Amino acid sequence: MEIVLLLIIIVMTFVSNGFLTTDNLLNILRNMALQGCIAFGMTMVIIAGEIDLSIGSTVALTGVIVGLTSGKLAESGIMSLDVAVIVGILVSFIIAGLIGMFNGWLLTKYKVPSFIITLAVMNIVYGIAAVISKGFPVTTLPSWYNVLGAGQIYKIPVPAIILLAVFALIFVVMNYTKFGRSVYAVGGNPESARLSGINVKKVKIVCMMAVQLCAALSGVLVSSQVMSGSFNFGKGWEMIVISSVIIGGTSLFGGVGKVWGTFVGLIFLGVLINAMTLLNVNEYIQYIVRGCLILAAVLVTTIQLMRRRS
Template sequence: MSTVNYKQRIKSLQSLIALVLLCIILSILTDKFFTADNGLNVLRQTAVNICIATGMTLVVLTAGIDLSVGSILAFCGAVAAGLLKNGIPIAATDTYIGFTVLGVILAAIIIGGVLGWFNGFVITKFNVPPFVATLAMLTIARGFTMLYTKGQPISNLGSKFNFIGSGSFFGIPVPVWIALVVVLFAVFITRQTRLGRYIYAIGGNETAAKFSGIKISNIKMIVYALAGAMAAIGGIIVTSRLDSAQPNAGNSYELDAIAAVVIGGTSLSGGRGTIWGTVMGAIIIGVLNNGLVLLNVSPFWQQVVKGGVILLAVVIDKIDKKD
């Protein structure tokens, strides 16, 4: 094996190597870490970030960013809870529209997709930088959440809905199965479809992609819509697990998602990265959070450590790009 191929092999495995080293260190520092129950707990907690980060990966591959996923998660979770518990009463006709669990799930995903699509529309039609457009949506969606919930949690959603976030199937938490479906869907898109090829082409060189006939605006709107829909799925899991839609749900979730994407090897410049790398990055973030909690590290220091890990990952990405 040549030196170049060896270095490329190491780079492709750096996330896995980092995860293994992190697990070894934490298992030495605390005997509570390397247990089956804690492992399942980490996977359950990581599932939400995997869903969000998977959508974020599609966005970042186009050289974009989405800061609104945490707020979209909160709003879609609140809508799902509200529709399930209260339905839609129409006073003018004295009628009531009720929703099943499947109905509220579909409604939440559609709303998330529409909000994400609107991000893409603003970015492409008005040439608004993704950072600015999605920052605005972060505030808008959070405001919608407060208006919809009136600043109060919507709780007691029923056992069927709770099963989504708290149940298990074949001994594996349901959120993990949901995250797996989301990941496999995204892997299929990126590896097996024309849309996936276009996503990488736009991130690699948008000008060249445009001259080759790719409809940049349409692809970006689809990508942001997918990111919004996947954030909505995360919102359903969070709301179900808590048995409550909290108005402040999803705060800073976008930072964990971006961290997972970067740690997983996806370039913030676009055009380079994989969904599986993001999954590995999300697991690293989940293990790190879990380990810091088990070690009784102050929440304030946890933020410092997480920020340092993100910075290190970005620096490594820049060094790799220069090479």
């Protein structure tokens, strides 16, 4: 994957003068950050043998909750808008955590496939976001809020810095903690993990909560970029997030994958999409290319697993 990525970068450097520029590279990082934060959380979920399709709806709900909460609190005179938006962010994180807990509880309690649970929850949460926002964008936000999604520190986009922080945190958790080893064990063989003393249900619930918290963080970033919250945000993000994780080498069968691989997958997908955009490739063709990449990544991972077991 790294070799293919390098080849794309080399080719694009000669084909497009605007590709290898500081502004374009920072733009790729900025665009990667929105789905990238979720991709690292999704890596934990998929390694644990599950999946979450409701992350896009959480992104939408987060923006709506932040805007509505801050607006209502500021209008009531309880606190200033600057303080109210912080409360809104905290409330959105709490709700995201509860959504993840609910998803995890259902799949561990009733053995319902996480695909079905999160597909249903995705529609429910989108509906809630649309109802409470009455179908209109929520724009009651302080001016400083825009810094989170569109600001820069030493010319580096703030979302990119946040992306790297999330990557570092989950990388450490998955590679250097007992919980990280438990996630791999649960995804590889849940029954063996249970017999070895690992609380399988707890591990899966925590993973489902983690990806929802990452989605809430991404929801804050996207609502900050456009200075509004809308129930339309986050739609279709599931494909980009899961694509990055799978292209990075994480197996949909669970137990196999690396956070670093997801980071490479994010860069690969970000560069590829940017390259196709610069070359004016038809948007529908881009979907075909991404779909082929996912299929190829799944086949490669499956073949590798079959060889290991044989």
